[in-house]
Amino acid sequence: MPHFLLNFDRHLFYFINHDLSNAFFDGLMPLMRNPKFWIPLYLFIIIFSVWRYKKQGVILVVFLLLAVGFADYTSASIIKPTIGRLRPCRDPITGPTDINRVACGTGYSFPSTHATDHFAIATFLSFLFFKRWRWILPATLFWAALICFAQVYVGVHYPLDVTGGAIYGSLVGILFVVGFRNVAPGFRA
Template sequence: MPDFLLNFDRHLFYLINHNLSNPFFDGLMPLMRNPKFWIPLYLFIIIFSIWRYKKQGILLVIFLALAVGFADFTSAGIIKPYITRLRPCRDPLTALTDINRVACGTGYSFPSTHATDHFAIALFLGLLFYKRWKWVLPAAILWAAIICFAQVYVGVHYPLDVTGGAIYGSLIGVLFAFGFRKVVPGFKA
């Protein structure tokens, strides 16, 4: 990655991690990026899909799980080890000033797997339910973006990490939504 882009990313990280620091975000952002916090939402999606759409709902849940599984595996297991970008909390240039609001985390930083997974979920569901409920797509994107912002705010990812993860996860979500529509052509949300 070019030096000017890395420097810009570090400056943007500092702006979010330091300059936007406040007690409200200090309490909220660690929750927003914690997947366990969202378990009720994940359960709602699964139960609603199966209850409302029966067999098609089961296929929807399977495709959603496949999308997230593919996003997670390729992000964490293939791309990160290839890119090998250090997390801000491990980078010698930022670790001294990084405000760590959660444990640093293991592994590499680019792309953010949280961003990849949640944008895959957001685009997959948003595209499937858009015709019936127009608000689902923007709400899902906002939800995933808040999780991305939280990753930077708590100090475990740079802005480009979450941006790359968001783009990659969005592509996966779109591809799996397209695949679902091919397998279940009569699905009407």
């Protein structure tokens, strides 16, 4: 990665991790990035899809789970080890001044798997339901972006990590929407 881009990323990380620091975010952002916090939302999506769309809803849920599983596995097990970027909390340059609001985490940093997974969900749902419910696009993108911001704020990812994860997750979401539409061509939200 070019030196100027790394410096920009570190400066933006410092701004988010330090300069935006406040007691409200200190309490909220660790929750926003915790997948267990979102379990009620995940359950709602599954139950609503099956209840509303029956057999096609089951297929939708299967493809959504496949999208998340694929995004998660490829991000964490293939891309991260290949890139090998250190997390900000382990980086010799940013680590000493990093404000760790959660445990640093294991493994590498690029791309953020949280960002990858949640943008895969957001993109998948947005593409399927946008025609019926226009609000779903800004709502899901805001939700996924909030999780990305939280990852930087708590000190476990750089901004480019979550940006890369968001782009990759969106592409995965689109790929699985195409697959779903081929398997369930009559689906109408």
